[in-house]
Amino acid sequence: MGEEYIPFSADPVHSKREREKARALRNTDWWRAQLQKGVCHYCGRQVGAANLTMDHAIPVARGGRSTKGNCVPCCKECNNLKQARTPAEDILSRLFPDE
Numbered sequence: 001m002g003e004e005y006i007p008f009s010a011d012p013v014h015s016k017r018e019r020e021k022a023r024a025l026r027n028t029d030w031w032r033a034q035l036q037k038g039v040c041h042y043c044g045r046q047v048g049a050a051n052l053t054m055d056h057a058i059p060v061a062r063g064g065r066s067t068k069g070n071c072v073p074c075c076k077e078c079n080n081l082k083q084a085r086t087p088a089e090d091i092l093s094r095l096f097p098d099e
Contacts, residue, residue, distance in 0.1 A: 014063070018066045021066035022060075025071060035073055037049075037073070038051075041057075042074055042075075054074070055072055
């Protein structure tokens, strides 16, 4: 695989709107229930509610939205590893780690 990269610049209006929606979603009973499970969406480890943060499976900077289907609880280690990758890019990076 070559270094084929399509530059993508985030729309600041979209990012601001979706981050506001995420803040509101953090105050819902649904999100509190997700945290109480204490399980990271990515690694599946039981880390406790205090060690989980909200992560967008498809990052807001890449066009993702702040919906229940896109917001997942995530531990800090997985959040740092994921960065701004989409789920497809994450799978490809695990399948082809050297590329």
